[in-house]
Amino acid sequence: DPNDKRGYLVWEWARICAELQPDAAIMEEVPDFRLPKYAHIRDEFFRRMNQLPYFHGRRQMNSLHYGGHQSRERDINIFTKHIYGMPMFPPTIPDEQVLRPRDFLDIDHFWPGFTSPVLHSGHFMCTLTSGAPVWVSKGKGGIKRKLNNDERLLCFDVEQGGYNLPEEAPQREIDLATGNAVSVAVAEVLARTIAEKNFGIKPDDDGFTNGNDTPPAPPSGSDTSNPQPMPETVSKMPPSDSNSSAPLLLPEE
Secondary structure, three states: OOOOHHHHHHHHHHHHHHHHOOOEEEEEEOHHHHOHHHHHHHHHHHHHHOOOOEEEEEEEEEHHHHOOOOOOEEEEEEEEEHHHOOOOOOOOOOHHHOOOHHHHOOOOEEEOOOOOOOEEOOOOOOOOOOOOOOEEEOOOOOOOEOOOHHHHHHHOOOOOOOOOOOOOOOHHHHHHHHHOOOOHHHHHHHHHHHHHHHOOOEEOOOOOEEOOOOOOOOOOOOOOOOOOOOOOOHHHOOOOHHHEOOOOOOOOO
16 A cells, blocks of 8 residues: 555665665565555655665565575565675575475465465465465365464474564464564575675674675676666666576476
């Protein structure tokens, strides 16, 4: 809804970037943010970001192609300071390595809802929302049930015990919160890629990083002495095959 006040929070995001001046900033958005009806919000957002010393890159990413447990398509906007060159994105994994519900859930079928058919566990898990999937089941004619909270968190790449939900939280609030969560797998691979490719730092075995005295050389084609302004609207971004995840292939069965 373009009149929903929550949509204007992206302006607050730009304000925080202006105040904190981070070396890099990542913003996840639904692809619909590029629709014309959001132009007044989007144009003002990029006007504000264009005043800051950042290069900008965007890619539409499906979490399945980055180790995620569900098909979650989102626009990822990365802003890196000019000294670090253009934002770098991680490579995708091939379809044959993509996770399916049979790999991590003890179910045989699930129904995403709406007009979707009932799917078996060899298909990709649908995008989790507060109401989807509507039900899952085990065995022929098995009892239909909702995913439990551990299963919902697992679909966002959080292993059991990795996060403790508040015991007093109503289930509806938990469903809403998890339905709007960010794929942990995508967040991790983005952070790792920016750290290694843009900042020139690599993880140690204990999870910390060793930094170089100087940042890596900017990627070819990025002129940090004469940076090009980022587009004021997403619609003006040049199309690029490298800006999208590869298409997902559904199993034949």
